[in-house]
Amino acid sequence: MIKSMLTAGLMAWLMSVAMVTHGAIETYQFDSPEQEERFRQLGFELRCPKCQNQAIGDSDAEISGDLRAEVYRLIIEGATDEEIKEFMVARYGRYVLYSPPLDRQTFILWFGPAGLLVIGGIVVALRIRRSKHALEQGESNA
Amino acid sequence: MNRIMVWLPLAVFAILVGFFFKGLTLDPREQPSALIGQPVPEFQLTDLNTGQPLSREQLPQQPFLLNVWASWCITCQVEHPYLTQLSQQMPVVGLNYKDTETAAKNWLQKLGDPYAVQIFDPTGRLGLDLGVAGAPETFLVDGSGVIHARIQGEVNQRVFERQIQPLLETFQ
Structure with missing residues (x-):
């Protein structure tokens, strides 16, 4: 009995910790599954400028969140992947590309x-x- | 031929040592800015103090520092006294980055306001166009609005003498 209560308590604590570390979970609404896939793909290909080696899709850094929002905005506005990469390189330099040309x-x-x-x-x-x-x-x- | 082969490993080793030695003094967090040699991006924001619209044309027409800061940024507090001192020498334009109006104003009231102009950029729009990765960052801009240097992190005497002063001298 005590053991199960302890387990339940521990689980609850772990879950609350997990919630805290995730903070706000972003939800982006896409017009099509292709757009969502492109968003995911660009999240892998663009590098977080603040971190040493993390993609923006994989990083909790503030700037990565901002860049994800920017990628989302550009996708919705109809920019191509190339245009989005150019947009990022013009601001953050080649460092942001995981696969340099x-x-x-x-x-x-x-x-x-x-x-x-x-x-x-x-x-x-x-x-x-x-x-x-x-x-x-x-x-x-x- | 054979003699060369004997010395080749040592030569390769020496080259590697050279690279690693250089690497010791490099900071991987410091990245070259993509905006060096480019004009300050256009923006339509407001002045934090007056609430009036503010654009690129209203920036100083002489060499100035553009300092990206926020009230949540600890290092900004550290560099603040030095920037205050520098503001006697050249205009320092503030870019209040991803902050709230109240917090930013309180911060300036508490620590002093050495800024010639204060651009209020709560969403980080101009910050993003400048390639800002976090606060503090400081840009050296010449009299015609072109960016010449970007300093990531604290500006202090040493950074000024090494990275800003030499460029300033080329402006005159």
Whole structure:
């Protein structure tokens, strides 16, 4: 009996804590499911300017809420995804894009890792070939 | 060829050390503003003190600081005495960001009002157009209304000397 009361009390407390941390839950009304899906997708692709590594759709920061409201407003006004991203970049810089566009500035970002892998592969291949060669020579000498 | 290969790992290591060393002194929270070199965005807001409409054209026609603040912002209180001191030297325009009129007015009454103009932006509309991520933030604007620098966080003597003063000198 006491145990179940304790459990119920604990549950109630946990629920109230959960409510507090969530604060106000935003409800946005969309004209179509596609709009809602775009809103969700942009929430993943836009980065919270205040946080180190969180998308605006995933962040409780005040600014993320503001940016979500802005994305919502732009979607309802009929802006395309591209226009919404441009709007954000014009204000918050490229930092807000999780997937930066490919150009001269971001070239290293996109191809650097693959380039390093290729160079590493070439080095390893050369080494193997050379040691094989040395081994074969050693055998023929013996 | 072989000699190069022997030194290659050390060279790569040295380059990495260089990057990491630089990284030690970088603050990842500081991001370049997208508005450097751009004019202050247009706005139609009100003056907090008079309640009169306020737009970009009414901002000072000389170099000034645009300080984004709010009564809920602790760091704004910290930098307030220094901004008050700076206001002797150049106009400081206030952008009261996502605040309530009463709270903002009380704050100014308690801590003093060094601001040349006070833009009241309760919804954060102008803040968003400026790319503001939170308060305080301070923009250095030249006489023709173009933004030259953005400081995220507290403005103090050191920040002024390092980030604002050198740019101010280029204006003259």
